[in-house]
Amino acid sequence: MSTQSQQERRDPQARQIGDQGTHGGARCAVRPDALATALGWFSIGLGATELGAPDLVARAVGAENSAVARTVTRIFGGREIASGVGVLGGGQPGWWLWGRVAGDILDLSALALVAARRRATGGRLARPLLAAGSVVGVTVLDIIAARRHSRAGAAGHPVRARSSTTVRRAPQDLYRRWHDFESLPTFMYHLDSVRTTDGTSHWKVRGPAGTKIEWDARIVEDRPGELIAWRSVDHSDVRNAGTVRFRPAPGGRGTEVQVDLEYQPPAGAAGVALAKVLGEEPGQLLTEDLRRFKQLMETGEVVRSEANPTGSRPASRLLRQHPAQPLGQS
Structure with a gap:
């Protein structure tokens, strides 16, 4: 599997989130309640x-x-x-x-x-x-x-995350599976649920340290077999926008799937740092999500073990790890 991820500050071309409540990146002093x-x-x-x-x-x-x-x-x-x-x-x-x-x-x-x-x-x-x-x-x-x-208190600059992988399936197959938003928790284990009604999807996510995060999103661009783009609506817990692209891989090796995400992290840099410590920062989760998506689309199932049944590795679970065994065996 070829998977890569990166995290970077937003660039001048990615403003749809940052323009909703930030002013030139300046932070104002906030008094504690x-x-x-x-x-x-x-x-x-x-x-x-x-x-x-x-x-x-x-x-x-x-x-x-x-x-x-x-x-x-x-x-x-x-x-x-x-x-x-x-x-x-x-x-x-x-x-x-x-x-x-x-x-x-x-x-x-x-x-x-x-x-x-x-x-x-x-x-x-x-x-x-x-x-x-x-x-x-x-x-x-x-x-x-x-x-x-x-x-x-002005959460700070939006952050961008990117992850990609190559899947040995046709773009149309991958597009159809991803477009079924309510089934995304099948391979996105940090998602509690996704519900779609009247063109809007409602997302419930497990955040760092057991926090619960919810938002509503709308599709802003949809090209069958090629691209899905979304953006959160106003008053979301975490403002975010992103795209998933499906491109034929060179040499007939399947399809390149690339996810780009831009989000406003809770507590700015502190929220990003805490999430990284816990292994639950979106850039890290994207890589694991795509790894499981590849497994699901190529083999029909996600490979898991009894020691790590979610297939992810947040630090909050490391103390409970032990030698892996197949699911259902002691």
């Missing part, structure tokens, strides 16, 4: 505690009171203080709030290691589980606040 302010002060307070009393924090979450645990706790404390100061006075609270979400994921990973070690040594799991539950609650609040400020 009440929830973001509370999270900022909470972050500073927690960070100060982790820096000043790392042994107490380590014991509170069930970790060993070792030099390594105290050092890691102090590092996390510095991160918390930096995030809190950024949320309260950085001018772009959405950027820092998404940074807090990434920090929450690190905290949960560390607590998972603490729980695994205590379980291996026969220790009680109450403290790490209670701490993990608290972090999950804070993560939900961080995501809510981050999404609010992503919309209110």
Whole structure:
């Protein structure tokens, strides 16, 4: 399979998204709302505690009171203080709030290691589980606040993504399959659903860190067997536009399928960075979607394993991976 992907800032010829609410790429300072302010002060307070009393924090979450645990706790404390100061006075609270979400994921990973070690040594799991539950609650609040400020605070320049592959099928066959939008979740596993009514399609997508994103889109150009172009309507969670092209491959090798996507990332650069960390950034997803589309159209099915049944590799799933086995076998 020949698949390639790239990510780049929009060029002067791609303005349909950027002109909806950006002004020359300038960003205005945004004041945090009440929830973001509370999270900022909470972050500073927690960070100060982790820096000043790392042994107490380590014991509170069930970790060993070792030099390594105290050092890691102090590092996390510095991160918390930096995030809190950024949320309260950085001018772009959405950027820092998404940074807090990434920090929450690190905290949960560390607590998972603490729980695994205590379980291996026969220790009680109450403290790490209670701490993990608290972090999950804070993560939900961080995501809510981050999404609010992503919309209110000028998300930044639109980003472009491109991916392509060669499929050993005729262009007309691939066009017909792709044009059946409601069946796209068959190979686009980040899609929850697509529903079409009266020329408009409604999309539900799983975003970074378990967020849910929805938008409505309309086809703006449709050439059977050659091209499908779409654009999101106003007031979408994520403004986006794109095309999928079907061209005969040289030498009669099938069809080249190329997808170009332009989208307004939540929280601008911070949203892109967080999504990349989680392996759920659209440029990465496009490559995996086309890999599965190629498998589906050439073999009639998507190759999956019991260890990785979705066929994708986001970092949020890496801790649960194990040696692959065929589906249905233990």
